[in-house]
Amino acid sequence: MGLLKSSFRCSISLSSVELPIYLLLLSFSLTFGNEQKVIRNSETDYSHAELVKSYMNSSVAPCDDFYEYACGNFENIRPDRYSRRENLGKPGYVLDDIAKELLHRMDLAESLNVSRELRVAQRFYNACLEADLHPFPAADSHYLNIIRSIGGFPAVDGAAWNASNFSWFNMSAHLTNYGARGIYSEVLPNNGRSEVSFEVNYLGFDAPVQLDNMKKQNKNKSWAYKRNEQRMRRYLRSFNLTEAKIAEVIDGVFVFWREALEEEYAIRYGVPFDVTNYFEIIWNQSEKRGSFNSDLQIRDRVCIRHPEAVANYLAMQLLYTFDSSLKDIKNQRDYCTTKMRTSMWPLFKKLHLAENFDKEKRSEVLNIVQEVRKSLQTLVEEVTWLDSEARKKALFQVSATEFHFGTPADSSLTDQLVREILRLEVVDDSYAVTNMNLLRLQVDIQRFRIRHPREDVNNTKPWKAIFGFDKNITNDNAIVEIDAGLLEPPYYHRSWPHSLKFGSLGFTLGEHLTTFLLFSSFEKMDLIYKDCQWKTFSKHLGPKVFQQLYLYTDSGGLRSAFEAYRSRRMQTLEDPEQKMPGLDLLPDQLFFLGFAQTVCYDLRAANWSRQPKYKLLSDLSNSEDFLQAFNCPVGSGMRPTNQTCQVW
Incomplete structure (x- = not known):
């Protein structure tokens, strides 16, 4: 593979599969002026519209199953990528392409x-491209x-090998x-000073693997076992x-796993476990600066055997950690x-901020924040189930x-x-050594705050919230940090119409605010909503589906975002047929499509259940705004009865 040419800003050596996505992302990188009342003839709009359409299953009526309508074709998009996009709301692909673009921006880096x-x-990227990674060279002497x-x-x-x-x-x-x-992992403090804790890892x-997986090994081997x-x-x-x-080695590992799982189902003893060696190995000192899980004592008994x-x-x-799994x-x-991006995120976040967060973008996003905040305040003032103090x-x-x-x-x-x-x-003649060095660097960056507590003594904000390069939203002392990935598609782009922006970014912000309120103040809301859901939907949806639906009690994010969008549309006198x-799709319909596509997920991914779908269906089945926007009749999949459960 050829070396990176630092004088080029964009590679034009693209496969036929990569070309449509490249053109889409190139259009995202264009600079747009102020929003127009009516968006017309925008290349970016057309490109994004095509991408949005590619996720949809238009053969499904929106009132029958809006998740399938909005996301039914999602799992068929870009299956050739290194790791499939498990969730459209995970912006890793977009951020990867941004990082690949920034990798050529030496002019920006110099400034x-x-x-x-x-x-x-650049040196690491080139070394990685030129390495022999498929199949994984597990027997490389450096790894051994x-x-x-x-x-x-x-x-x-x-x-x-000496067991003693x-x-x-x-x-x-x-x-x-x-x-x-x-066997265990360290849990670094989110915003503390220097204490770490330990948790037992899954096997x-x-x-x-679960205990029932191990019990089936001699009869019908489970998927996880295989x-x-x-x-x-x-x-x-x-x-x-x-x-x-x-076969002997694998059987030995499975026996260890089975006994460990069996012991963990037994009574756990709160016996202190000596973790001195951990601090000597990791922090070069024997001082114990953290808490330890008593489950380590259980694992210890099995590991000794x-x-x-x-x-x-x-x-x-x-080896699994070193493996690219291509x-x-x-x-x-x-x-x-x-x-490269996930290991060197501080660099790419700094470049990304300088390149993409201009005053106009900041101003508009803050306006969306204010509109959603005002809308939620109005909802809080109007609901009848709150007493005056609450x-x-x-x-x-x-x-x-x-x-x-x-900006951090x-x-x-x-x-x-x-x-x-x-x-x-970066070792020129050994990617294995370079790979190990990069992994050590990545861990050291994660541990930086603990290694340098005095340099960070006045900073109490959550570590990931300040420095992450993803879409994290975290709350600490009523301060919400919105990360870079949340200001990229599918959440936001400056050229989009307001309906799409409020349906995606606006909803996400509103959901965070109402979820925080729910868990901090409103146990009563939970009871009201579940009681209403039970009376209204249980007999229509069946107990299994209803059990999933009733877990979700927060529809305030959707309602506050829609009211904020409606307020913005009235203020700007936008064309109601835009x-x-x-x-x-009409603007109101586009709002709900934008909302739905932030939670599209790939059912083939091992770590995804169907819960995102149930949450979406729950929110929309109880939204009068959605039901009116798509004119859903009573008895349809999205409107099983003529009653909805709204607490906001």
């Missing part, structure tokens, strides 16, 4: 004094040397230095072990981009909540994190 860091990113230095690999080392020198706890601690999932690789068996077999075959030996199986398991967990060599470019408290909470986005509160700390990237050593080019 921000981060050109050296960008060159490091690391494994042997932290605990060993008895399946490979045989009689040379093995500590499962210490080996697991070493795994955390590479971001690998060992398995591609899929977590996936993990295949993963271990692939790694062990790389070392030219016999099939008999491979099966040292060889545990060592083999942990060795393969480390299904095809064509996915390598996507993998390298994701790897209403006063709610109004104060809504008005006091501050929304920050784009502490720019000096951001610059320190960016400079950490200079520590990355449409987005290429989509035969």
